[in-house]
Amino acid sequence: MRALLAFTGSRGDAQPGILLARALIARGHEVTLALAPNLVGFATGHGVPAVPFGCDSAALLRAQRADSRFGSRDPRARWRALLDLQRRGVPESMADLRELVPGHDVVVAGMAGEEAAAVVAREAGVPLASVHFFPIQPNSVVPVVPARWAERVPGAVHRWGWSVLARARAAALAPVLPAGEPTARVRFQVPPADESAARVRIQAYDPALFPGLRDELPGPFTGFPVDVDGFLAAATDFAQSGGVSGEPADFGADGDFGSPDNRSGASSPGMRVRPIRRVEETTSATSQPHAATNLRQWLAAGSAPIYVGFGSMDVGDPAEFVAMIRAVCARRGRRLLLASGWAAITPGIDAEVAVVDHVDHAEVLPRCVAAVHHGGAGTTAAALRAGVPQVICSVQADQPYWGQALQRLGLAATVPAAALTGSRLDTLLDRISTSEVRRRAAAYAAGFTTDGVERAADAVETLAPVTPELIDAAGRLP
Structure with missing residues (x-):
């Protein structure tokens, strides 16, 4: 399998992508890891080659903080600022991903930039795996408004609210996303039973934190993608962070x-690198x-x-x-x-x-x-x-x-x-x-489970195309 992993956003968005790339490489797959330009060094400093795509995520955050419209008393100004923020960097991300996607069998994206990756995957005719770090698909379990009073609202209202937010996000991005049908069909050697098989939404968190959610979203639920062996604490980052070991607190x-009253005192096998x-x-x-x-x-x-x-x-x-x-x-x-x-x-x-x-x-x-x-x-x-x-x-x-x-x-x-x-x-x-x-x-x-990265890799592998040589004369997989 040749996988293009595209994880934009902050360091917290990039880290799961780096860990997933490492896991897929260890399984013998070829991987191109694409990160926000300012986070490429974070990956390469730990021996995982990466290429830049899209815009500098730190610069985007600074631009957001500097936008005075977010503090305006005029709701129209705040709305326009929000729309601009949603669209910022999307055209650049798509342009870079279009250069990278040829030759890959699957595209994997994080929550940030998921829509741009979906467009590119659809155009190229390859399946997409989206890694969700939070339950953003419509459901009746997670209150759509993060407040105590919202817990008393009927679940149907939450589902409706999440659907409205999804439509609002799509409308905000519509001016910078191409419309129309895909230019190529997904290249499955064995056709999927339904169109949804061309896309998997990996729920990369513990559903136990949202009781009842597992019954509402199809998953797969993989658990949090944690750095089990301290890989990202080694080398460059370990020196920067001052990581420690020792007894519990x-x-x-x-x-x-x-x-208040207590006053007692860098290249790896299987990695595809194509600089932009x-x-x-x-x-x-x-x-x-x-x-x-x-x-x-x-x-x-x-x-x-x-x-x-x-x-x-x-x-x-x-x-x-x-x-x-x-x-x-x-x-x-x-x-x-x-x-x-x-x-x-x-x-x-x-x-x-x-x-x-x-x-x-x-x-x-x-x-x-x-x-x-x-x-x-x-x-x-x-x-x-x-x-x-x-x-x-x-x-x-x-x-x-x-x-x-x-x-x-x-x-x-x-x-x-x-x-x-x-x-x-x-x-x-x-x-x-x-x-x-x-x-x-x-x-x-x-009871914390630590195999989230490996289970996410399992989910990505389900999207890999089946090569004809693996199918016997009766049409069966080995």
Whole structure:
């Protein structure tokens, strides 16, 4: 099988694509991995060759933040800004994918950019596998509005709402997507029983977090695509992140997280590389070999910290944000481990605070007493796997849904990041510091499945064309 994997978006979108590419290569398939230009170095730094397609995702995020229309009082201006955001980068993505797709048997795409990949796959006459990191298909289980009150709304309303959102998304993209019938038929040697066999939507999360969902969506459900063996924590990224290993977090004699009253102180076999254009690479200021050692020593030198990380999300004024988080941790007698992600926060370590670019969640989170983050699917999964209670401060997209889902199950507390204050964070940390929340988090972690990447690879393989030599004279597969 020759597979084109196209994963645009932030690092959280790219990481599952890199892991899936690695798994398919290990099975003997040929893979072309295409990522947003700014994330190609993330893959190649770990020995997985990749090519750029579409636009720089960090630049797109900066453009979104700089667009004053999103803060306008005029709803028409906000709507126009949203439409522009939905369409941004789509023509560039399609143009690049059209150059890449010839010679491939299947196209695999993430949620971001799924529509562009679907057009290119249809034009080329090859099947498409979409990797969904959240249940966005119409269903009656997930509240269409991520709010407590929405849980009381009848399921039929949720299904209708998700359908409306899907139609609105399609209408927003219509001006930049070609219309009409596919130019070629899917090249199956054995025709599929129905047209839907040409497309698979891989549900790459745990449906148990949304009780009843497995009965409503066809799947396949693969579980979260986690980095089981720490592959992405090795080499370049491990040096940048300061990944650690060691014993689980010590919750202290009182068993909680502290409170305001607790003041106690690069090429691989099978990889197809077809460059489109030159990519500018940058090196992190913290990508030095001693960074990992420094963080290990810091973690070993004191009590278990509170982890804070917002990935690629905007944290507003970095100095004000850091000051607020530091003050909360100090009041609770807890140290702070801050992963700056794409925020402009200067790395550094002192006795009470460690600031690094990125961390290996699988290694670090079990050493922490709480995880405060934006609610991206990858970070959410990592915290669930580690059994650490969470405070999800959602910014956009699927993040508020994860916050509400985990809060509903007693695994987290949530608040919109725009409403986050020091006092609110104190309150939410109090809420998740109970023995009952810790028990639930530990119980979920004990049953966490780690074969999500391999199961996603299984699903992709089902779309591979069957070659005539594998079919015997009676028309049977071996």
